[in-house]
Amino acid sequence: MANLKWKTPRSKTRSRRAANWKLNAVTTVECPQCHAPKRPHFVCANCGTYAGRQVVEIKDKHAGHEHA
Numbered sequence: 152m153a154n155l156k157w158k159t160p161r162s163k164t165r166s167r168r169a170a171n172w173k174l175n176a177v178t179t180v181e182c183p184q185c186h187a188p189k190r191p192h193f194v195c196a197n198c199g200t201y202a203g204r205q206v207v208e209i210k211d212k213h214a215g216h217e218h219a
């Protein structure tokens with residue numbers, strides 16, 4: 152009987168489960184300050200607060216998530 156040259160097709164090699172588990176979509180929670188989506192336990196990228204404190208100065212970027 153002829154042997155398989157590849158057990159996994161080469162086109163599937165890069166999409167194995169173990170090779171891609173780190174590429175999950177990031178979980179986000181709502182910032183209590185500005186209600187923008189942010190990473191849990193991370194400083195909010197939108198308003199720069201963490202646990203109710205301002206920890207990062209936000210430069211007035213042109214693009215923001217504010218709907219004002």
Ligand SMILES: [Zn+2]
Binds near residue numbers: 186187198
């Ligand atoms: Zn925020």
